[in-house]
Amino acid sequence: GAVVSQHPSRVICKSGTSVKIECRSLDFQATTMFWYRQFPKQSLMLMATSNEGSKATYEQGVEKDKFLINHASLTLSTLTVTSAHPEDSSFYICSAMEGMGSGTDTQYFGPGTRLTVL
Amino acid sequence: GQNIDQPTEMTATEGAIVQINCTYQTSGFNGLFWYQQHAGEAPTFLSYNVLDGLEEKGRFSSFLSRSKGYSYLLLKELQMKDSASYLCAVRDNYGQNFVFGPGTRLSVLP
Numbered sequence: 001g002a003v004v005s006q007h008p009s010r011v012i013c014k015s016g017t018s019v020k021i022e023c024r025s026l027d028f029q030a031t032t033m034f035w036y037r038q039f040p041k042q043s044l045m046l047m048a049t050s051n052e053g054s055k056a057t058y059e060q061g062v063e064k065d066k067f068l069i070n071h072a073s074l075t076l077s078t079l080t081v082t083s084a085h086p087e088d089s090s091f092y093i094c095s096a097m098e099g100m101g102s103g104t105d106t107q108y109f110g111p112g113t114r115l116t117v118l
Numbered sequence: 119g120q121n122i123d124q125p126t127e128m129t130a131t132e133g134a135i136v137q138i139n140c141t142y143q144t145s146g147f148n149g150l151f152w153y154q155q156h157a158g159e160a161p162t163f164l165s166y167n168v169l170d171g172l173e174e175k176g177r178f179s180s181f182l183s184r185s186k187g188y189s190y191l192l193l194k195e196l197q198m199k200d201s202a203s204y205l206c207a208v209r210d211n212y213g214q215n216f217v218f219g220p221g222t223r224l225s226v227l228p
Contacts, residue, residue, distance in 0.1 A: 034216070043205060043221045044161070093160050106151055107216065109160035 003027055004096050006110035013084055014118055020080045021113045023094030029074035030096035034107060035067075037090045044093065050077055084117045091115075120144045122219035124206055129225045130196055138191045138222045140206030152180050152191045153205040155221070161205055165191070193224075201226045 003026040013019050023033060032051055036044040048064075050056035050071035058064045068080040077096075081088055091114050095107035122142045130136040142150070149168040153161035167173055167182035167189060179192040193200055206219040 041223075044218045046216070046218070049215070091158075095160075106163045106166060108163065109153075112158075112160045 002108040004108045004110040006113050010114045012116045015085055018082045020078055023077045023110050025075045025096040028098045032097045033077040034095045035079050036093045086117045089117045120217045124219040124222045127223045132196055132228050134196050135194050138204050140189045142187050142208050144208045146210040149209045150189050151207045155203045196226050198226050
């Protein structure tokens, strides 16, 4: 159980284009979803936290107009990188949590999306 | 502020035992989690501690001391496939915010 999928797994795009990444919880309803980015040999950097039906909460330094997050349902959240530039190239990982963060509620991670902006 | 510290790299021999330490200073505490991440893959959940003491799960155990802001992950009977990064994460009082440590890259040698 607790499977999270991400699509696409890998994307290469030209500078200036927009890229949408989907994150789905396949066998549970995700009250909360998280979006992270990870640079090589570094730890996860939380970008934003989203709850179904409400606006995402962005971490300090993350531009909400550049990284658009939509948590449209309890099983789907999307991250759109708008007007992508080479410095946006990174490994983007989503995670989903079934509850609101009590008890053993943990995050289940998607397989990640490797974005390369040329 | 939020600060989590882990050693950057560790090396151990197949069949041995290794302990990966994590110290934290966070504004709140509602649980500590350990994740394993193989290169190029997403993290996977290993263990959870919210009360002081040792939680054992097969070859993996995790310990927590809240008064010391300290946890460790103990891996026994090391296997080559245990070569990975191990991430310590603390969940804050509100339940939704997870702060991740820098990760410890473990190399298991034959």
